[in-house]
Amino acid sequence: MASPEIEALTQALSRLPGLGPRSARRAVLHLLKKRETALDPLLLALARVSERLNTCSICGNVDTTDPCSICADPRRDARSLCVVEEVADLWALDRSRLFPGRFHVLGGRLSALEGVRPEDLAIDSLVRRVADGGIDEVVLAMNATLEGQTTAHYVAERIETYPVRVTQLAHGLPVGGELDYLDEGTLAQALRARRPVA
Amino acid sequence: MASPEIEALTQALSRLPGLGPRSARRAVLHLLKKRETALDPLLLALARVSERLNTCSICGNVDTTDPCSICADPRRDARSLCVVEEVADLWALDRSRLFPGRFHVLGGRLSALEGVRPEDLAIDSLVRRVADGGIDEVVLAMNATLEGQTTAHYVAERIETYPVRVTQLAHGLPVGGELDYLDEGTLAQALRARRPVA
Structure with a gap:
């Protein structure tokens, strides 16, 4: 259908989590039609990240700085x-x-x-x-x-x-969890860790 | 949270159709963790497309060649x-x-x-x-x-x-369409364009 370059881009996008072949194609079309506002900014953002990407030597986070922005944040x-x-x-x-x-x-x-x-x-x-x-x-x-x-x-x-x-971390009922739909493991945890009503 | 470069990439991805902020973040994480198999191939594919992208001067299709691969295909x-x-x-x-x-x-x-x-x-x-x-x-x-x-x-x-x-193109019932769920416009079209049973 399309040129090999466009096919390659569709394939690369469709391998991202959350994007199937169909949505990858839609995304590619969007990129092709909005070159200035979508394709080039994405290209630039990817290139910048690719250039500086590394793993934080302190905590193992991935970031574009080392130490990562969390480890380097003095307010933490x-x-x-x-x-x-x-x-x-x-x-x-x-x-x-x-x-x-x-x-x-x-x-x-x-x-x-x-x-x-x-x-x-x-x-x-x-x-x-x-x-x-x-x-x-x-x-x-x-x-x-x-x-x-x-x-x-x-x-x-x-x-x-x-x-x-x-x-x-505490284990128990998730917020909004309905007993009826929860698995036995969660129910058992919630029961075992029950607390007095304040 | 993350560095400005990673934030910019997340934003660029979240503007694609089909990707919200949440899935864009997941996609970015995937790209960061799989540099060789995901980030760099996507970067390369985007760069190649960006380099050669143009509108077909014959039909208006977007492609990396002009005429586009469809107009240039002699089997068409x-x-x-x-x-x-x-x-x-x-x-x-x-x-x-x-x-x-x-x-x-x-x-x-x-x-x-x-x-x-x-x-x-x-x-x-x-x-x-x-x-x-x-x-x-x-x-x-x-x-x-x-x-x-x-x-x-x-x-x-x-x-x-x-x-x-x-x-x-013919108008009428879509494949799998149930009368009960179809809008009146479609029903009217289907009825108006009704054909003798073969």
């Missing part, structure tokens, strides 16, 4: 450290603006099935950050999956000898 | 010409692989409301293509909207003096 509370599995989790938490501290990205979760061992994750560097001092609380914000929780337990054990408070 | 039947409003329509028809001929993109539709007059559309160039000869049939494939149909009538009038067969 350096005494609170939130440990997450992936960069996506860091972004999700940061977007919520609820956590004022800094982060540590493990780069995955322990998994016997996928052969992910502690040395494959950024756990040693986390222990070093905690050992270096200046941190009061480590919040374990792993996914509420079996592997996430196994990872959380392992990380907690590795840092239990240091004088930091280790906490983890 | 040059005697059939399909007139569409927008490049998106050309692509949709071409994707269906049902039309073996060539195209002509008007670049819009007549609209008193939006102040779009015949001279704002590529109608003169269509008349010239028809006047030049070698065309047997002109298929008017405008949208089944009031403005699309007004445009189709106008175009039909402009080329009626030439020895070409002028046809238009």
